[in-house]
Amino acid sequence: MLGTTPQTASLVFLLLLAPVAFYVCWTDLRWMKIRNRTGLLVLAIFAVAGGLVLPPEIWAWRWLNAVVVLAIGFFLTVAAGVGAGDAKYAAAVAPFVAPAHAALLLPIFAAFLLGAFAAHRGLRALPVVRAATPDWVSWTRADFPMGLAISGTIVTYLALTAFPEQAAALLNR
Structure with a gap:
């Protein structure tokens, strides 16, 4: 370990994971696929950088x-029709989240799920x-490209935990 703070760890994760998250958004929008190799890359980032x-x-x-998260995701794939790629991607990003922050993560995910769904449906209705x-x-x-909501959630979570003072200042305005 490099002797980093939790904020530094989140910043490192954010810088490494954000480009992959944006790639996931693009592939999910374009092909409705989140490739297994992308999930493996996310896990590799955690394995090396996390270590x-x-x-x-x-x-x-x-x-x-x-x-x-993988177990829950597979259950949701079978029971509720959640995409397998979505379940695997959610599991791949899960190690980046501190378990104590689950209560913070769920409302962020709910907001991104609703926002991404509304934006996707609205934009696809525009001919331009x-x-x-x-x-x-x-x-x-x-069906809906859930990679948008998962990516938005993890990037926002990492940004909030990388810059907690700034996040608190924004929330207290």
């Missing part, structure tokens, strides 16, 4: 997050957007 910026016992226990992205599968499918 450098987190205490070993915290790093090791965070892997349990992935197992629990459809004309600019005519080959995007998500415009014609009934």
Whole structure:
């Protein structure tokens, strides 16, 4: 471990994970797919960077997050039709979240889920957007590209935990 603070760990995770999260948004919008190799890349980022910026016992226990979220995700895939790629991606980003922050993460996810759904449905109704992205599968499918909400959630969570003083100042205005 490099002797970092939790804020520094979150910043490192944010810088490494944000480009992958944006890629997930694009692939999910364009093809309605979150590729397995993308989830494996996310896990590799946590394996290497997490091992450098987190205490070993915290790093090791965070892997349990992935197992629990994967189990829940597979249940939701079978019972509620959640996409398998969405479930695997959610499990891959789960180790980046401190278990004590679950109460913070759930409202963020709910907000992103509602916002992303409304934005996606609104934008796909606009002819100019459809004309600019005519080959995007998500415009014609009934299901929703959940990678948008998962990516927005993890990036926002990491930003809030990387800059807690600034986040608190914004919330207290």
